[in-house]
Structure formats: structure tokens, C-alpha cells
Amino acid sequence: MASSEEKRVEDELSYPILVAERVRSAVDEADSFKLECSEVSKQVDRLLQMLRTLVRFATATATSAAAPPLYERPIRRVAAETAKNLERALILVRKCKRRSILHRVVSIVSAADFRKVLGHLDASVGDMKWLLSILDADGGGNGGGIVISLAPIASNDPILSWVWSFIASIQMGQLNDRIEAANELASLAQDNDRNKKIIVEECGVPPLLKLFKEVTSPLAQIASATALCHLANDLERVRVIVDELGVPAVVQVLSDSSMRVQTLAANLVARMAKHDPLAQEEFARENAIRPLVTLLSFDTFVDDPLGQLGKQSIHSIVQINKELGKGSRGSRQFANSYSNSYSFVEGSSRGGNQRKERENEDPAVKLLLKVSCAEALWMLARGSVTNSRKITETKGMLCLAKIVQNEQGELQFNCLMTIMEITAAAESNADLRRAAFKTNSPAAKAVVEQLLRIINEVDSPALQIPAMKSIGALARTFPARETRVIKPLVTQMGSRNAEVADEAAVALTKFASPDNFLHVEHSKSIIEFNGIPTLMRLLRSTEVTQMHHGLTLLCYLALHAGNSESLEQARVLTVLEGADRTVLPQHIKELVSRAIIHLNLYHAGMNSQRISYLP
Structure with missing residues (x-):
């Protein structure tokens, strides 16, 4: 926080009051331009009255335990600008005092100077009026409601004036005004990143988080969560939410709010974890994974499968998505529909009725909550061994496998x-790999079954590629007898989709890599499942600059099963010799050279054949 904001707001206001008193004294001493000085005095008197009203309001707010905290950002800005304008007036009025002839010649005053100063003072009067209105400091009965008028100080940037008004209403207004103001902030934040930056810089996050914790008002939670979700798309802004203790607030809402609020809370988890590694760590520390897994597994292990949810009212799902993602207007529409479908008793406990409400909720809302929770778990697990381990220590693995089996979309x-992401973390961490993916683990078996089903049966690269990445990441967990994971990868290496084929080669490379203790056994299995001809076709159809994965796999197969007849029949030695003459990364070139030397032990007679299988 800036040093100017380390002072109390009452101290910030005391300086312009002091300057204003000096202007009044200087007016009394003026010998020239008395009419103009009188006009200055009138404006200064108005400013003095409003400044003192503001000081009394600030003092009363600070000493009252029941009053909401004062929103100080616009007060400090207006006080500083008002002080500057009063200083201008003081300098001008002092020039009107009778002094020596020389001083009067040097200090020439004109009517234009007074017009300019009066214009500045008039702007300060407008700023003070606007400030008192958004704070309701003059007791006008506005109650901290939203003021849409613009402050002169923000005439060049109207957004700033609106942001101040909305934040003041959220922090100091009545509940309905706070909800409306949060919706308006959400609308502004949705427009562009500049608006998001202004909202955060003007301290909009703390009051939004406070509103987010209003458990007796789901509408308030929805409005604030929507605004926070729009803000949380940048590391710096997410870090502000984290620093303002937003993580425990989000986790608490995940645990004890209505399903529609929990959906937005899960969206917020996903956004924050996506953009800030520190947020990932904080959510792990606050144990956010357990409520997310609990919500995701709701209704998953019962006879009535989640598959039925996916078949109901696609239009309603799309509509809810739109409403949760919209700004002010969409949020208000959603609030109206929500209030019609739910009745909440102010201050009542939701504990006894929560499960019944969940069971009676719209299936589309349940599905949308699960989608959000799954995305939140994805973002929390991404690149995080700690969070991946926490998911595996719950029933999360079985739940994920069940949903992959029964759901679509x-x-x-x-x-x-x-x-x-969990398998990627397991690949990099031996302890997690051994703990979560033991061969006799029901959860691990269920996950592998679904990964293989996706690779074998689902004709969708968007699903097949992550499934193959997962199998490849688990390559070191499969025993030599587990050859059923090899065959589908070999088959997909022949896919007409280049990305699918390339990813299959990457996964198989992890089985055949020397880093894998069973690389010799896996290499033989790849060859037994007709992997060499499939791989050769892949190399022929791939650009030289994109063939590195397939070429690496071919080298491993040659090194670990060099006496295979399949290698000789496919003229692998000739292919590698041709590849050796192309431009390759150094590590691959060295690998190719080793494979050529090794194959020459078995297939020296093939050197006379120069049939190239490379493009």
C-alpha cells in the first residue's frame, strides 16, 4: 500500500481543511479583485462545510462497531485533488494583498486567473457532492445505494467513477444494493482487462469476498462470485484474491452453499488454480479437493447413473451456462429465476435440508456443478504432485473412472x-506412482480400463490423445504380462489422424525407453503386435521435421530387439541409415548411430539395399 494511504483518512482530510481556512484569511486581507475574491470565498466555504461533514462521517464510521468499514479510495483521491485546487486559490488570493510596487509589478493578477481557479474549485465542489452521495455521508437517505452520476475528477475516465460507486455500495450499502452493485462490477469486468485492473486497483476484491460469504443470501454469493470469476484470469489479480484470504472463503462456500453457488465457487477455484501456482498450493493447504470430490461423486455411485443427467434438457444446461457467465443483465435474470425456484429463510441453517435440496435440484444444475468441479480438479492437479496425491487419497480416482465410463461431453x-494430470504427476514422482497405481489397486484398474476403452472404442482425437498420454505416463507401472496396453497403442499408431498417430508413438516410446525397467520385454511386445510395419508407415507419411518421436521409438526397438526378423523384413537398417544423413537434433542423431551399429551385428547383409522408407 502506498505511503499516502498509511495515514488515517481523517488526517488526509485535515490538510485541505487547513488550506481552506488559510484561503478565507487571505480573502479578508485582499486589497484588489475583492469581488473575485468574494466568489472564491463562497466556493471555499462550501468545500469547508462538505469536508467537515466528511470528517464527522469518517470518524463516526471508524468508532462504530455496527457500521460497515469506510470505502476510502475515492475519499483519498478527492481529498488530494481538492487540496491542490485550494492551494491554487490560496496562491492567487495572496497576490491580491497590497504590497510594494515592485511586488505588484512582478505578481500580475488578471480576471482570467480567477476564472481558472473558480473552475477548479467548482470541480472540487462537484467531486465532494458526488463523494457524499455515494457514501451517504450527508444523511440524504440514499443508504449507500448506487450513484450513476460521474465525478468531475473522473471526467476523463468514467469507468473509474462507476467502479468507485459500485465498490462503495458493495462495501457500505444495503444487501439489495450490494447485490446490484456486484452485478454491475461483473458486467464491467466482463468487458475488458482494463476494467478488471481498475476494479482490483481500487480495492474491489475485499468487499466482493465479504459479499461472497453471505451464506444467507445465495443471490449475493452468485453476484460476487460472478464478478470474482471475471477478475481471476491473470496471475496478478489472482494473487490479490489469494492475499485477501480468498482461498479459505471459496473452500467454505464449496462446503456449505447451494449447488448453483457451489458451481461458481468451483469455477473460481479452476480459474485461480489455472493462473497462479501459489493459489494451487493454498487450495491444497485448505483441503479444497475433498469438497470438490464429494460434489463430483454425488449421485455417481448409485443405480441411477449420471448418464441420465446428460440426456436431459441440453437447452437448460446451455441456458444456465449463459446466465452464470453473463454480466449485470444476465446475473439479474438468473437471480430472478433462482429466487422463483428456491426459497431461502434469512439466517436459517441449511444443514438439515441440504441433501434434500440437492436431490430435488434440476438435473441440469447438478450436471453443471459436476462439470465445474471436474474442471477445478483438473486445474488443481495440473503440474502439482501434492494435489494429485490428495485426489488419489480420496475416492476421486474411482469417481473419475466412473464418470469417464458413463458420461459424455x-x-x-x-x-x-x-x-x-494425475498420471503425469505420477510419472515424475515415484512415491505417488507406487502408492496410487499399484497393480492390485481397484481405483488404478478402473482408470486403466477406461483409458484403454477410450483408445480402442472412441473415435475422438480430443479424448484419445489425453488417454494415450495417461497410458504413456504409467508405462513404468505395467508388468511385462500386461501386453493389452500395448496393442491399442500400436493400432492407433496407424491412425489417419496425424496427432493421434504421433501421440501413440510417444506413449510407446515410454514403454521401450531404457528408463523403463522392462524396456526389452515391452519392445518385444510392440514388435509382436505388428508394431514395426505400422511404425514404418507412420515414418513414411510424416514430414522429416516431425518424425522425431517415431524415429526415437524405432531406434529403441532396434537396440532392444535387434535380432527380430521384423526389423530385417522392414529394412529398418536402411531406413536408419537414410535418417542418419538428414538433419536431426543431436540426441536423436546419436541414438540413430547407436541403433545402426547395433543392427549391423545382425543385418550386415542389408547394407547393399538402399530402399528408403523416408520421405
Whole structure:
């Protein structure tokens, strides 16, 4: 926080009051331009009255335990600008005092100077009027309601004036005004990143978080969560939310709010975790994963499968998505529909009725909550061993596998991406790999079954690629007898989709890599499942600059199963010799050279053949 804001707001206001008193004394001593000085005095008197009203209001607010905290940002800005304008008036009026002839010649005063100063003072009067109105400091009965008029100080940037008014209403207004102001802030934040930056710089996050915790008003939580979601798309802004203790607030809402509020809370988790590694750590520390898994698994392990949800009212799902994602107008429409479908008793406990409300909720709302929770888990697991371990320590793995089996669309995709991140973390961490993906683990078996089903049966690159990434990441967990994971990868290496084929080669490379203890056994399995001809076709159809994965796999197969007849029949040695003459990264070139030397032990007679399988 800036040093100027370290002072109390009452101290900030005391300086312009002091300057104003000096202007009044200087007016009394003026010998020339008395009419103009009188006009200055009138404006200064008005400013003095408003400044003192503001000081009394600030003091009363600070000493009252029941009063909401004062929103100080516009007060400090207006006080500083008012002080500057009063200083201009003081300098001018002092020039009107009779002094020596020389001083009067040097200090020439004109009517234009007074017009300019009066214009500045008039702007300060307008600023003070606007400030008193948004704070309701003059007791006008506005109650902290939203003021749409513009302050002169923000005439060049109207957004600033609106942001001040909306934040003041959220921090100091009545509940209905706070909800409306949060919706307006959400609308502004949705427009562009500049508006988001202004909202955060003007301290909009703390009051939004406070409103977010209004558990007796779902509408308030929805409005504030929508605004926070729009703000949380940048590391710096997310870090502000984290620093303002937003993480425990979000986790608390996940645990004890209505499903529609929880949906937005999960969206906020996903956004914050996506943009800030520190937020990932904080959510882990606050144990956010447990409520997310609980919400995701709701209704998942019962006889009535979630698949029925996906078949109901696609239009209603789309509509809710639109309403949750909109700004002011959309949020208000959603609020109206929400109030019609739910009745909440102010201050009542939701504990006894929560499960019944969940069971009676619109299936589209349930599905949307699960989609959001799955995305939140995905973002929390991404690049995080800690969070991935926490998911595996709950029933999260079984839940993810069940949903991948029964669901389609965005929910299935988000769960599959979560699995992909968990397996990537397991690949990099031996302890997690051994703990979560033991061969006799029911959860691990269920996950692998669904990954193989996706690779074998689902004709969708968007799903097949993460499934193959996951199998590849788990390559070191499969025993030599588990050859059923090899065959589908070999098959997909022949896919007409270049990305699918390339990803299959990447996954198989992890099985055949020397880093894998069973690389020799896996290499033989790849060859047994007709992997060499499939790989050769992939190399022929791939650009030289994009063939590195397939070429790496071919080298591993040559090194670990060099005496295979399949290698000789496919003229692999000739292909590698041709590749050796192309431009390759150094590590691949060295690998190719080793494979050529190794194959020459078995297929020296093939050197006379120069049939190139490379493009």
C-alpha cells in the first residue's frame, strides 16, 4: 500500500481543511479583485462545510462497531485533488494583498486567473457532492445505494467513477444494493482487462469476498462470485484474491452453499488454480479437493447413473451456462429465476435440508456443478504432485473412472484431463506412482480400463490423445504380462489422424525407453503386435521435421530387439541409415548411430539395399 494511504483518512482530510481556512484569511486581507475574491470565498466555504461533514462521517464510521468499514479510495483521491485546487486559490488570493510596487509589478493578477481557479474549485465542489452521495455521508437517505452520476475528477475516465460507486455500495450499502452493485462490477469486468485492473486497483476484491460469504443470501454469493470469476484470469489479480484470504472463503462456500453457488465457487477455484501456482498450493493447504470430490461423486455411485443427467434438457444446461457467465443483465435474470425456484429463510441453517435440496435440484444444475468441479480438479492437479496425491487419497480416482465410463461431453473430457494430470504427476514422482497405481489397486484398474476403452472404442482425437498420454505416463507401472496396453497403442499408431498417430508413438516410446525397467520385454511386445510395419508407415507419411518421436521409438526397438526378423523384413537398417544423413537434433542423431551399429551385428547383409522408407 502506498505511503499516502498509511495515514488515517481523517488526517488526509485535515490538510485541505487547513488550506481552506488559510484561503478565507487571505480573502479578508485582499486589497484588489475583492469581488473575485468574494466568489472564491463562497466556493471555499462550501468545500469547508462538505469536508467537515466528511470528517464527522469518517470518524463516526471508524468508532462504530455496527457500521460497515469506510470505502476510502475515492475519499483519498478527492481529498488530494481538492487540496491542490485550494492551494491554487490560496496562491492567487495572496497576490491580491497590497504590497510594494515592485511586488505588484512582478505578481500580475488578471480576471482570467480567477476564472481558472473558480473552475477548479467548482470541480472540487462537484467531486465532494458526488463523494457524499455515494457514501451517504450527508444523511440524504440514499443508504449507500448506487450513484450513476460521474465525478468531475473522473471526467476523463468514467469507468473509474462507476467502479468507485459500485465498490462503495458493495462495501457500505444495503444487501439489495450490494447485490446490484456486484452485478454491475461483473458486467464491467466482463468487458475488458482494463476494467478488471481498475476494479482490483481500487480495492474491489475485499468487499466482493465479504459479499461472497453471505451464506444467507445465495443471490449475493452468485453476484460476487460472478464478478470474482471475471477478475481471476491473470496471475496478478489472482494473487490479490489469494492475499485477501480468498482461498479459505471459496473452500467454505464449496462446503456449505447451494449447488448453483457451489458451481461458481468451483469455477473460481479452476480459474485461480489455472493462473497462479501459489493459489494451487493454498487450495491444497485448505483441503479444497475433498469438497470438490464429494460434489463430483454425488449421485455417481448409485443405480441411477449420471448418464441420465446428460440426456436431459441440453437447452437448460446451455441456458444456465449463459446466465452464470453473463454480466449485470444476465446475473439479474438468473437471480430472478433462482429466487422463483428456491426459497431461502434469512439466517436459517441449511444443514438439515441440504441433501434434500440437492436431490430435488434440476438435473441440469447438478450436471453443471459436476462439470465445474471436474474442471477445478483438473486445474488443481495440473503440474502439482501434492494435489494429485490428495485426489488419489480420496475416492476421486474411482469417481473419475466412473464418470469417464458413463458420461459424455464436457464432464467426461474434464475428468479425463484430470486423470491425465494425475498420471503425469505420477510419472515424475515415484512415491505417488507406487502408492496410487499399484497393480492390485481397484481405483488404478478402473482408470486403466477406461483409458484403454477410450483408445480402442472412441473415435475422438480430443479424448484419445489425453488417454494415450495417461497410458504413456504409467508405462513404468505395467508388468511385462500386461501386453493389452500395448496393442491399442500400436493400432492407433496407424491412425489417419496425424496427432493421434504421433501421440501413440510417444506413449510407446515410454514403454521401450531404457528408463523403463522392462524396456526389452515391452519392445518385444510392440514388435509382436505388428508394431514395426505400422511404425514404418507412420515414418513414411510424416514430414522429416516431425518424425522425431517415431524415429526415437524405432531406434529403441532396434537396440532392444535387434535380432527380430521384423526389423530385417522392414529394412529398418536402411531406413536408419537414410535418417542418419538428414538433419536431426543431436540426441536423436546419436541414438540413430547407436541403433545402426547395433543392427549391423545382425543385418550386415542389408547394407547393399538402399530402399528408403523416408520421405
